[in-house]
Amino acid sequence: MMNRIPAAGIAAVILLSAASIFLDPYTQYLVNLIMSYVVIAVGLNIVLGFAGQLSFAHSAFMGIGAYATALLMAELHFPLPLALPAAGLISAVVGLCVGLPAVRVRGLYLALVTIACLYFFSWVFVHWTSVTNGTNGMAVSSLTLLGWRLDTDAQKFYPLLITMLLMMALASAIMRSRLGRALVMVRDAELAAQVCGINVMQTKALAFAISAFYAGVGGGMFAISISFIDPHSFGILQMVTQFGMVLIGGLSSLAGAAIGAVLLTVLPELLREFRGAEELLYGLLMIVFIIFMPDGIAGFLRRRGWLKATDLGGRAPSRADRAINRKTVAQNPLHESEQP
């Protein structure tokens, strides 16, 4: 059965790629920004939705990725295809360093530890002026790809698109693997996870590292999209926005995170006229969703059958069906007792 939402996503990507020749610079910029947030939100959903760990440090990891990308390109002349994964790895290492001690506490305590972490990195972004240029921020320029310079939003589009598609494919592969299922089992049945041979601490720390990798790469894409970064971009409002994307899009759904990222990137742009309305609307939307649609838009789509029930390995049902059909039903005496 073809799932409509992934199909719609692929169609949208193809349309966008074709249309990007005709898009005006502002719309193109917005599309670039959306793609960055898709990667960031998918990463947050891995740790928050799938692994069920309250991590409030995601916007700090995003900042680390953004600064790392900008600096790697400006100072070390890294080309784009090298700078983004490098930024992701730096962020992942930091994420692992935060995650390893943090996963020893849970729930509210984990939330507090990660909020402290967010504030720590915000402080570093402001005060480590020799590297980050403090509150003055820094321009993100000197993008190169195979010796070509990328200056316009349209030129940045294709590398960003490819990065996003790769990151989505990777996320999908992770969730369909043992690791993906282990993340969810650690969330929902920690005791049973242990007796199933899952190292709970290692799995949680890995969730932090993977999500920080996504935040790092997404942060790099963000820096490239908006061409200018300052500490203000990676603070508490950023964190709230990202939580909004995941909650509204749908916890533990890759497509949901992507949908949430699109919505909450476009929405503030539409509300530019009404300063202040943005925060108000975020808050209102999140309350409405938490009360009336706790599984977000993805939950709604799943109930309608437009999105498959889980991202955790249901991709190859036909194969499993074949495996069953290969076995002769007759050899099992139990089978008579089982009626569909």
Add this chain to the structure above:
Amino acid sequence: MSRTTSPALDVDSLGVRFGGLIALNNVTLSVEPGQIHGVIGPNGAGKSTLFNAISGLVPLASGSVRINGVDNTQLPPHARARCGVTRTFQSVQLVRPMTVLENILLGLHVPDSLLKRGCRDEELDRAATVAEQLGLKTHLYKTVDVLSFRDQRFVEIARALVSNPRLIMLDEPAAGLASPEVDELGDALQSMQSRHGFSILLVEHVISLVMRLCERVTVLEYGTVIASGTGKQVMADSNVIKAYLGEDFDA
């Protein structure tokens, strides 16, 4: 006892304390390969604690646990699971938003390491086969929360069986099942056991199921082994009758 076939499970003078309470006291039991071993006893006798101690979920005050000849006493729970022992829980511990197939696949984290890439086809094959053998074939792509209680129990058993363990520990698998479902469970366990040859350690209150399946039975009361032997032997044991029916029972 021959050296070549070490017992699937060897529990030696196991003690567990919760503060001042002695939950298990000097419990010794051994399960031979391919044997179905029952553990019975009144509520609070320490049966589930025994399982938790063997799984490594509660710390030991004394004694040792050997699984397939490997000393597990110092190992964390996930490492014990990788020695070839799996279990189910008295209250079903499934991942509700996952499908039946995905829940069964969770059993395949043993014996390989987390990041080692398992062959996806083979994994699906094994999960689907076990599901079919336990009569879950029609439910594979349903999420667990829509299943009946009986089917949820069977999914948990399937998850425990899918990795081909040497020993599977079942904690009251018949609890909450209707009488024909208990018979079906007995049939399923017997057919799976004869097919795969694993050992079973079975905690159960439904005595008829224990009598039907188990070659040997250990009876616990207040954390202490009060009888051990074949089903008939322990049922005739005066200590057991006292534990179940009280002191004044006139036999």
